[in-house]
Amino acid sequence: VCEQNCKPVCRAGTCETRCPKMNQTDLEKCHVQCQEPKCNMFCPKNTVCKDNTTLAxxxxxxxxxxxxxxxxxxxxxxxxxxxxxxxxxxxxxxKTECPHPKCTMACETPPECSSKPTP
Structure with missing residues (x-):
């Protein structure tokens, strides 16, 4: 079995900030607060990484x-x-690089022929 060599190509959508109508006094009491970005690690199947980092x-x-x-x-x-x-x-x-298969052929011993005289 050969695994494909695939990498994800992701395109993040454009985020929108949606607000109701506010007056200037209300806006002055507000500020922007951001969370940490959400990150995901994509690895080839059955890959074990030390410390779960891409450096390792x-x-x-x-x-x-x-x-x-x-x-x-x-x-x-x-x-x-x-x-x-x-x-x-x-x-x-x-492009998937797979090792060439190693094949062999083995023949069975033919069954014994009956003891009929040859003409």
Whole structure:
């Protein structure tokens, strides 16, 4: 069995921040707060990496989404929300290199012929 040599190619969608109408006084009480970006590591099947990092596993790739940010207001009301679509991924597969199979052929001993005289 030969595995394909594939790497994910992901395209992150554009995030949007959606807010209701607010007056200037309410806006001055707010600030933008961002979370850490979400990252995923993609590795070839059955690959074990030391410490789960790409440095210890050069065949693995890491893909990160944009950090999710929210508009946070001092009066503890999350007025705005950031909405991000799921990343769209395809797989770029290189030429598969498989070892040539090693084949042998073995013949069975023919069954004994009956003792009929030959003409």
């Amino acid at each position: 596993c050069p065949k693995c790739t890491t893909r990160c989404e944009e950090p999710q940010c929210n508009f946070v207001c001092n009066h503890n009301v999350d007025v705005c929300k950031t909405v991000c679509p799921e990343p769209v991924c395809t797989f770029d597969c290189g």
